[in-house]
Amino acid sequence: MPFDHNDHYHRSLLRTVPPGARRALDVGCGTGRFARALARRGLEVDAVDRDEAVLAAARGSAAPAAVHYRQSDLTELQLPPGHYDFISCLASLHHLPLDSLARLREALAPGGVLVVLGCYRETTPGDRLISLAAVPVNALCRLAVHLRERGAPPPAVRAPIAMPQTSLPDIRAYATRHLPGFRLRRLLFWRYLLVYRRPR
Template sequence: MPFDHNDHYHRLLLRHLPRNCGTALDVGCGTGRFARRLAGLGVEVDAIDPSAQVIAQARALSERSGAHRPPDFRQADAIAVELPPGHYDFISCLASLHHMPFDTVTRLRNALAPGGVLVVLGCYREQGLSDGLWSLAAAPTNALIRLAVAATETARPTASPRRPRTKAPVKQPTILLPEIRHRAAALLPGSRIRRLLFWRYLLVFHNET
């Protein structure tokens, strides 16, 4: 269905973009929609993903968009790629941190420039009553939005056929939200985490050094 939970939160993430942001890194960029939004704001964007297929599609989509300065899409794994220390004003990680060890955030933290911001739109494993209640609240809202978006798409008489899109590999999260909070407090002192509606959390870290 034409409703993407990660895309839904793009504007929320962009609220944390530092003023006069010049450089950004998008980790696990997929087909590059968020990276292109950053580039459209005049930011120099590096975008990495371990999947060669999605990187190829990200580049193709950027070429078709005719962007003046598209992101630099590279096939790379955040666990192993060499990141320039103290370089990026903004680092984003959308629904991809659960594909790698959580302590990868230390590599991202070290790549932040002074005053830089790391934002993680993350997924967590549900367990217990609290998670169940949030899921119960999200499910009907999710269904209604999907139906509304689908109806809008169907009603467009001149809509062009959808191009098949490559999807990145999907992995179920294994870490509970309390453990994520505990690890973040140790690895990213001063970071803030809040639960979001559509089975996501938002982590924000400001590099004050």
């Protein structure tokens, strides 16, 4: 049943794009759906993923000319300092070293926003309670999408999956040291949202 947890949050994430933003970086762009949403809002988007199969699917979509797909591992990519007005990581940070956050911070222009829709390793009773609450809601959402999209072909390609190894307290502790003024909140569907704005 094609209910995508990341896609579910796209609308909320788009609200974090700062006014007047012109350049964006989408890290771990997968099949490019969020990158295309950014481009439709008038941003020039560098969409990066290390998996060629999902990038081939992204390039095969009806993408705006403002999306530039690139196969690369972020750990090997040279990011221009102070270049991007908006940087997004959707379910991709747990595929990377946590220190990638500091590199992305440096690539933000003054006033730019970094947003992470991340996955985390459950370690606390609160984590497990939210996870338990998500199960019936997830089942209902999957059923609703299934009924709405009956007959539609399933996605030909899906992005690679990895189990997160970093806990939410560890992510919070790292952000406290490296992303002053960040906001972090736990979401339903086994995700958290981290938002950081670089000072002007």
